Amino acid sequence: MLITVNGLVARSYPSGDHDRIIHLLTEDHGRLSVMVKGGGSSRAAGSASCTQLFTYGNYELYRGKGGDLYWLRGGSVLTPFYQLSSDITRMALATYLCDVASDLIPEETNEEECGVLLRTLLNSLYVLSKGDKSLATVKAVFELRSASLMGYRPDLTGCDLCSEVYPENAYLDILNGRLICADCQSKLNRRFARESHGDESSAGRRPVCPVSASVLAALRYVVSAPDKKIFSFAMKDAEEERALERVTETFLLNQVERDFDTLHFYRSVAD
């Protein structure tokens, strides 16, 4: 079977001494694992630019009967995102974003959300390569938007207990994806402390993230903005950007119930 797809090379790793396997994220077929014969040799690396990481291209793929891997027959570059490789921090963040998308998009699916998630990723890589948004903002937007798209959208309409819509200070209940205002959170903490016989420390360990009024406004914007406008907002300063990013990262990792080595690598070069 021969198919032609547009896709982004989101992961690439060696297979044996001479070959590579790439993960292509596609609009209509979800994630595809593709064998690139000779892709591990230095001679092929130059000519096979369409199989480089972060390349969005058009690919001709072949799969034999009963095989679970596609084989690359040919391809051409549509958008290379070259600029990402010139800066280690940007490259590390791009690798993490691709890793998250690769994890969220199932193999060989035609679910519409996967196509939207791919476009969100391409949009994020574009903004990242242009460099006019902070890395923390690009990361936060992608984390929250991708989680929301794939069924983990937090309910941010108001405090889940008293319905206050604009709390000055609030918390995001990470596991339940709900907003709790500071007053209701204090009552909850006292109740949990009573129930755990005065052990306040166990109450404090429940996963909640503090959310200021401006971080809440940004979270609401990112989950509800039209696809093309997701980056059209600005936080007051770097500290607020970090606060936003802490919430989105904690939320995403808890919802997908896993950690990413690529996130640790990004942290190690960004900090």
Ligand SMILES: [Zn+2]
């Ligand atoms: Zn409340």
